Amino acid sequence: MTAGRWERVEGLVDVGHLRDRHVLVVGLGSGGSTVVLELARAGVGRFTLVDPDRMEERNVIRHECDDRYLGWNKAEAVADLIRHRNPEASVEAVSANVFDLGGRLGEVVGDADLVAGCTDVEPPKSLLDRACLAARVPAVYAGVYERGVGGEVIRCAGGPADPCYACVMSVLKESAPVPAGDDLDYGMVAADGTLHGAPGLGLDVRLVALVHAKVCLLTLLAGTGGEDLPADVVLVGTARVDGLFSRPFASALLRVPPQEGCLACRPFRPAAV
Numbered sequence: 001m002t003a004g005r006w007e008r009v010e011g012l013v014d015v016g017h018l019r020d021r022h023v024l025v026v027g028l029g030s031g032g033s034t035v036v037l038e039l040a041r042a043g044v045g046r047f048t049l050v051d052p053d054r055m056e057e058r059n060v061i062r063h064e065c066d067d068r069y070l071g072w073n074k075a076e077a078v079a080d081l082i083r084h085r086n087p088e089a090s091v092e093a094v095s096a097n098v099f100d101l102g103g104r105l106g107e108v109v110g111d112a113d114l115v116a117g118c119t120d121v122e123p124p125k126s127l128l129d130r131a132c133l134a135a136r137v138p139a140v141y142a143g144v145y146e147r148g149v150g151g152e153v154i155r156c157a158g159g160p161a162d163p164c165y166a167c168v169m170s171v172l173k174e175s176a177p178v179p180a181g182d183d184l185d186y187g188m189v190a191a192d193g194t195l196h197g198a199p200g201l202g203l204d205v206r207l208v209a210l211v212h213a214k215v216c217l218l219t220l221l222a223g224t225g226g227e228d229l230p231a232d233v234v235l236v237g238t239a240r241v242d243g244l245f246s247r248p249f250a251s252a253l254l255r256v257p258p259q260e261g262c263l264a265c266r267p268f269r270p271a272a273v
C-alpha cells in the first residue's frame with residue numbers, strides 16, 4: 001500500500017539502515033513533535049515516545065498536532081501522526097513523566113540507537129544524560145532561546161572522547177552569551193518556571209527543531225558513508241543578537257571536549273580522562 005512512498009528519499013539516506021533504528025524521544029511538545037515527524041519522514045522505523053501531558057488549546061498554534069487532538073496525550077497524538085506518514089513504523093507511546101519510569105528507563109535507553117531530549121525543563125535532560133552515559137547511547141538535546149531568537153542543539157555522541165550534556169552546558173554557560181532569561185528550552189519557559197512568560201513563533205521553534213532532527217539523522221547515519229557533523233553544538237539564530245548572532249540565520253559549530261571534573265560523566269570515564 002505504501003510502495004513508492006520512499007522513492008523521494010532513496011539514494012539520499014540509507015532507508016534500510018534507518019528502518020531498523022530505534023529512537024527514544026522524551027518530550028512531545030512543539031519541538032519534539034517536529035523532530036519525531038521529520039525522523040519518521042526520513043524512514044526511521046521504531047520510536048518510543050514519552051510525555052505525560054495532554055494537548056491543550058495553547059499548544060495548538062505551535063504543535064504539529066492541531067485541534068483535532070485536543071485532550072489527547074501528546075505521545076499518543078504524535079504516534080498517530082507517525083502512523084499516517086510511516087505506517088510500517090513501530091511506535092510505543094508512553095503517557096508518563098520520565099522520572100516515573102524507574103528501571104524501565106535504563107532498559108529503553110539501552111535498547112535505543114539514539115535518544116532525543118525534547119523536554120521543556122532541565123531535570124529530565126540530566127536524567128537522560130546519566131542513562132545515556134551508562135548505556136553509551138548517543139543523545140541529542142535542543143533548546144530555543146527566549147522569544148525564539150535562535151537556539152542550540154547539543155549532541156553527546158556517546159564515545160569516550162565525547163562530552164556529556166553536563167559538560168556542554170557548563171561550557172556554554174561560561175562562554176556563550178545566551179540571550180535573556182536562563183531557562184531556555186522548547187517550551188520557552190520563563191525564569192519563574194511558568195509556561196506563560198515568553199511568546200515565540202512556531203516557525204522559529206520549528207527552525208531549531210529541524211536542525212535538531214537533522215543532527216539526530218546524521219548521528220543515526222554515522223558510519224554509513226555519509227557526512228558526519230564535525231561538532232558537538234550547533235548554534236542557530238533567527239534574529240540578530242548582540243554578542244551571539246551577527247545577523248539573522250547566523251550559525252556556529254562548536255567542539256566541546258569532555259570536562260575534567262564533570263560530576264555527571266566522571267563515574268563513566270576511565271580515571272585518566
Ligand SMILES: [Zn+2]
Nearest residue numbers: 164167262265
Ligand atoms: Zn560530563
